[in-house]
Amino acid sequence: MKRSIPDSIVIAGHADHDLLSALAREITQRAGGDAALGAKFSAMLRQCVDDVIMTPKTGRRSYDELEKTEKTYIGTRVEIELRAMLNLPKGKLDTSILGRDVDIKNTMGSNWMIPTEAIGHPCILVAADEVRALCYLGLFIARPAYLTQGQNKDAKKSVSALGFANILWLLRDHPYPPNFWRTVPPDVVARIFEGRTGNQRMANLFREVQRIPITRDVVEAVAQQQDFMRRIRSDKGRGTRDHLAREGILLLSGHYDAPLITGLGLPPCSGSEFVSYRARSQAEADLAAAHGIALDWQPTG
The missing domain is CATH 1.10.10.10 (Winged helix-like DNA-binding domain superfamily/Winged helix DNA-binding domain)
Incomplete structure (x- = not known):
């Protein structure tokens, strides 16, 4: 994840404050409170990554050694595990919270790729920093003004520098269990x-x-x-x-x-x-x- 993340400007009076705050309260309540959310979320992320690395069977010890398809699968696994952890239903996008369709995006890098179908909708942003052993959980409305102008071949856009300030963080720079085998x-x-x-x-x-x-x-x-x-x-x-x-x-x-x-x-x-x-x-x-x-x-x- 980026080492320099701007402070969130999602405060009272911000266009996204009421919706994102309501979603944040629902997620935190479903997890069992702030402390439980941090503990469960970080452990869930660690498990998702380690189960794909499979050190005892493959001899691999880090995320960087995974195949491209395996890295993609981690995002799918995180989506499934996060829904299960919070007891959330499947939605038209990845899930539904308080009657709103919500997309779940995961990255092991410094940004997220937002698909066209998620534009205008709330997104749960998940990130794990393997090197610094930190993890992140944020909420974000994928407004065009918060996304980059450029896009990849699948028409997905990234969160812009301005967009990062419009993320409401539930967990930011949160301790994340290091991959045991890296130690x-x-x-x-x-x-x-x-x-x-x-x-x-x-x-x-x-x-x-x-x-x-x-x-x-x-x-x-x-x-x-x-x-x-x-x-x-x-x-x-x-x-x-x-x-x-x-x-x-x-x-x-x-x-x-x-x-x-x-x-x-x-x-x-x-x-x-x-x-x-x-x-x-x-x-x-x-x-x-x-x-x-x-x-x-x-x-x-």
């Missing part, structure tokens, strides 16, 4: 996927990446097993957690092990995240034992 060095990724079984790959993941919350989606992708949650827990000495504990490494769940995560000074984890940590002292091993996890801990050095 991991290539040699580490290779070692993770050297494992032949789901247990081996998960153990490699949590050996290699410690003190960093890892989402359930990443774990599932690495495990490539339907019963991966069973394997990540203690499983009569056979689970990933059991194998790592024998090496002095804790594998903790944000849902079940929050007190121990806090006690060890690890980053907070959501209920669907996991974090690993190699105990560094007998006191930490004792703390783990007090929370029901027995480690085979030995001093190093």
Whole structure:
């Protein structure tokens, strides 16, 4: 997305203020409030992109490696997922809100392409900035005065510089979960996927990446097993957690092990995240034992 976005001029008295404000209130209410909108929207975008990159299966680690048709599909996927997230119906355009036909446009670049059928109608503008890990959600009336004069071969126009000021932002420069695999060095990724079984790959993941919350989606992708949650827990000495504990490494769940995560000074984890940590002292091993996890801990050095 553009690094310099003008402040919105959609305030009381603006021609689009009443309609866009009403749409914004409806969207926010459907999401469950401002905080819920930010959390759900950013997670939904991350999922849409990661499901197309498919790092564990393809070896690709970034949006830039996708084929043109895959990039196009992300826009379709975002449209479908956004409607589902907000429980919105299909409309004559992409959806209908408060009885108004609304188009949904997504970009991973710096602008949106507005089709002729959307001109004069409200648009939901969605953007994800993979490099800066930021996302955007705005509302906009696709008036001709807000669009560029030039158009592409499909007669689609972009939002003009003037048009950007006429966007009502629901989320602007909002934190967006980075692509996990962009944060991991290539040699580490290779070692993770050297494992032949789901247990081996998960153990490699949590050996290699410690003190960093890892989402359930990443774990599932690495495990490539339907019963991966069973394997990540203690499983009569056979689970990933059991194998790592024998090496002095804790594998903790944000849902079940929050007190121990806090006690060890690890980053907070959501209920669907996991974090690993190699105990560094007998006191930490004792703390783990007090929370029901027995480690085979030995001093190093």
